[in-house]
Structure formats: structure tokens, C-alpha cells
Amino acid sequence: MARRRKGRALDGVLLLDKPKGLSANQALQRARRLFQAAKAGHTGTLDPMATGLLPVCFGEATKFSAYLLDADKRYQARVQLGVATDSGDAEGQEIARADVPVLDEVALEAVLTRFRGEIEQVPPMYSALKHQGRPLYELARQGIEIKRTPRQVTLYDITLMEWDPDTQSLLLDVTCSKGTYIRTLAIDIGAAIGCGAHLTMLQRLQTGPFNSEGMLSLDALETTEEAARDAHLLPVDVLIEHLPTVNVDAASAERLLMGQKVHADTATHDDDVMLRAYEGDRLLGLVTVVKTGVIGPRRLLRTVL
The missing domain is CATH 3.30.2350.10 (Pseudouridine synthase)
Structure with a gap:
């Protein structure tokens, strides 16, 4: 073998x-x-x-x-009005169809304004969230509907990039907090307009x-x-560049990597603050300020980078 x-x-x-x-x-x-x-x-x-x-x-x-x-995310999304699907996107089965009212960019902007800021979303059944150990999408495919608890998310901005009255679709640029479901946003926009909607395209443009x-x-x-x-x-370390840094000498680096606390210059940091620790240019990992002048290991690298 x-x-x-x-x-x-x-x-x-x-x-x-x-x-x-x-x-x-x-x-x-x-x-x-x-x-x-x-x-x-x-x-x-x-x-x-x-x-x-x-x-x-x-x-x-x-x-x-x-x-x-x-981290916060940014997406471009195309929403098709007038047709609802069981999954909320183009891969699902059509479940309802309705006439789309006469709309223009002013009317659409008035609708989008309702969704800016902190809102509640009900996670879709076609999601990876689990119920009793099983992903919701597996239950959805079996026709089983589970009650989901609404979640609070933040939509920092929704920009209408394009409205096509011929196809009755709109292109949105959305900046949002973690946990935001863009499919749910499409469904909710369709409900607010009164004609139903589903997502036909989604591209993630930014993560943190x-x-x-x-x-x-x-x-x-x-x-x-x-x-x-x-x-x-x-x-x-591009993943943790938002954290402040502390530098230690070679002896202290060795002690940190063995799980020991060491002395370091932390005069500008409060207790329990998390820091990126380096020995010269080498990233050691994350440490926390135990007290003024003392740091302890938090999440260190196993390998020397």
C-alpha cells in the first residue's frame, strides 16, 4: 500500500x-x-x-x-425581482412569482435605506448552520423547516450600482458585518418591495x-x-497586523516559546492587552500583558518563521 x-x-x-x-x-x-x-x-x-x-x-x-x-465583508450582488426560490438564490426551485411594481432609482433607494445600519436577519434554511448536529441545508433538501432565531447584523452601506428595468434586476454593493446573509438580504428586499426576489450573483470583494x-x-x-x-x-502576521507589537531578545523568546512569562517593555499597554511578539524580525506569535513590564504566551507559533 x-x-x-x-x-x-x-x-x-x-x-x-x-x-x-x-x-x-x-x-x-x-x-x-x-x-x-x-x-x-x-x-x-x-x-x-x-x-x-x-x-x-x-x-x-x-x-x-x-x-x-x-472581520467585516464587502460584496457585489445581483438581485432578481419578481421571482422567489426555496433557497433564496438561482440554484433553488421557483416557489413564487409576482408582478414587479414600477420602480426607479429613487424608489429603490428608499427601500435600501431601511436595511442600512443594525438589522435583524433570520438565517436561511439553505445554510451551513447546524440543528442537532445536522446542517440546515440537509434538512431543507428533505423539506424539513426548522425555526431559526433572528440574528442582529450590521449593514454599513448598501449602494445601488445598477437598476435594469428590462430584466428587473439590481446590482448592489454591500459592506456588512460578519454573519450577514446576502441571500436573506435579497429575500427581504423583495418582500419590502412586495414582489419577492432571489440572488443571482454574489462576489466577495473584501474580507477585513x-x-x-x-x-x-x-x-x-x-x-x-x-x-x-x-x-x-x-x-x-498579515492576519494580526491590527494588534500592537512588542519586541523581546533571544533569551526571552526562547522562554516564551517554552510557555514562560518574561519581562518586556509594556509601558504603553494596559493589563490583558494582546500583542504581537517579535524577536527581531521573527514573529513569535501572540502574548498578553500580565502586568506592567511582564508578558505571557497566548498563541505562539510552533515553527520559527
């Missing part, structure tokens, strides 16, 4: 342009195989219908992926500090020489 390859101990962040038709996990696994990475994880799911920015973390970068899971400018497609990676692919990876 052939032995399974364990993969490389590769550390870094890839800004992947997820193609339509693949789940986030399928895109992740293809990227992991291309880089022959031993460990990988993504930073926020995208439905198979959706495209766009999917940051992929390799190796030690997975320790800090939660910061992108919690990362935007679409640095994205690479799987096709582009596949045609890149194997030896040159690693150059497209961002360093691990």
Missing part, C-alpha cells in the same frame, strides 16, 4: 479567487494540493454559486484565521484588510511554475 504524503510544513496566506461551482472547502483542498501543504484552512465560507475573495491559511497561519472569520486586487485564481496557480507559487503567499 502506498504511503500517503503528509505535505509540506508551509506557512502563509493565499488570497484565492474562488470560482463559481466549487464550495469553499473544495476550493481550499485544490489550493492545498497545488501547494502540497500539510495543513490549510479557509476564513469564511462561500456558497458554490458565489465567487471572489477566499483567504486561505496554510500551516501556522491557521492559528489566526479567526480574525478574518470575525484584504481586497480583490491581490486575488489569484486556481487556473492562474495551476499554470504557475511550482517553484514560484510560494512567492504569492503573504506572511502569517
Whole structure:
């Protein structure tokens, strides 16, 4: 029996342009195989219908992926008015059809204003949320409806990019908090207008500090020489650049990596503040201020970067 390859101990962040038709996990696994990475994880799911920015973390970068899971997002979305589907998007079955009232950009802007700021959303049945250990989308496919608790999310901005009265569709640019379902937003906009709606296109343009400018497609990676692919990876600390830093000497770095507290210059930081710790240019990981002049390990890297 052939032995399974364990993969490389590769550390870094890839800004992947997820193609339509693949789940986030399928895109992740293809990227992991291309880089022959031993460990990988993504930073926020995208439905198979959706495209766009999917940051992929390799190796030690997975320790800090939660910061992108919690980050704000930006999307472009196309909403088709007049037709509702069971999934809220174009991959679902049509369940209702209604005439679309006469609309113009002024009328649509009045509707969109209702959704700016903090709102409540009911998560869709076609989602990865779980009920008694089973994803809701599995139950939905069996025709089972589960009561979902509304969630509070924030829509920082919704910009009407285009209104096409011939196709009765609108293109939106949406900046929102984590946990926002754009399919639910499409459904709710259709309900507010009184004609129903569903999502026909979704592209993620931004996640936290990362935007679409640095994205690479799987096709582009596949045609890149194997030896040159690693150059497209961002360093691990791009995930935690929002945190303040502290620098320690080599002896203190060794003690930190053994789980010990050490002395450091923390005069400008309060107790319990989390910091990025470096020894010179080497990222050690995250530490917390125990008290003035003392730091302790919080989430350190296993490898020396």
C-alpha cells in the first residue's frame, strides 16, 4: 500500500479567487494540493454559486484565521425581482412569482435605506448552520423547516450600482458585518418591495484588510511554475497586523516559546492587552500583558518563521 504524503510544513496566506461551482472547502483542498501543504484552512465560507475573495491559511497561519472569520465583508450582488426560490438564490426551485411594481432609482433607494445600519436577519434554511448536529441545508433538501432565531447584523452601506428595468434586476454593493446573509438580504428586499426576489450573483470583494486586487485564481496557480507559487503567499502576521507589537531578545523568546512569562517593555499597554511578539524580525506569535513590564504566551507559533 502506498504511503500517503503528509505535505509540506508551509506557512502563509493565499488570497484565492474562488470560482463559481466549487464550495469553499473544495476550493481550499485544490489550493492545498497545488501547494502540497500539510495543513490549510479557509476564513469564511462561500456558497458554490458565489465567487471572489477566499483567504486561505496554510500551516501556522491557521492559528489566526479567526480574525478574518470575525472581520467585516464587502460584496457585489445581483438581485432578481419578481421571482422567489426555496433557497433564496438561482440554484433553488421557483416557489413564487409576482408582478414587479414600477420602480426607479429613487424608489429603490428608499427601500435600501431601511436595511442600512443594525438589522435583524433570520438565517436561511439553505445554510451551513447546524440543528442537532445536522446542517440546515440537509434538512431543507428533505423539506424539513426548522425555526431559526433572528440574528442582529450590521449593514454599513448598501449602494445601488445598477437598476435594469428590462430584466428587473439590481446590482448592489454591500459592506456588512460578519454573519450577514446576502441571500436573506435579497429575500427581504423583495418582500419590502412586495414582489419577492432571489440572488443571482454574489462576489466577495473584501474580507477585513484584504481586497480583490491581490486575488489569484486556481487556473492562474495551476499554470504557475511550482517553484514560484510560494512567492504569492503573504506572511502569517498579515492576519494580526491590527494588534500592537512588542519586541523581546533571544533569551526571552526562547522562554516564551517554552510557555514562560518574561519581562518586556509594556509601558504603553494596559493589563490583558494582546500583542504581537517579535524577536527581531521573527514573529513569535501572540502574548498578553500580565502586568506592567511582564508578558505571557497566548498563541505562539510552533515553527520559527
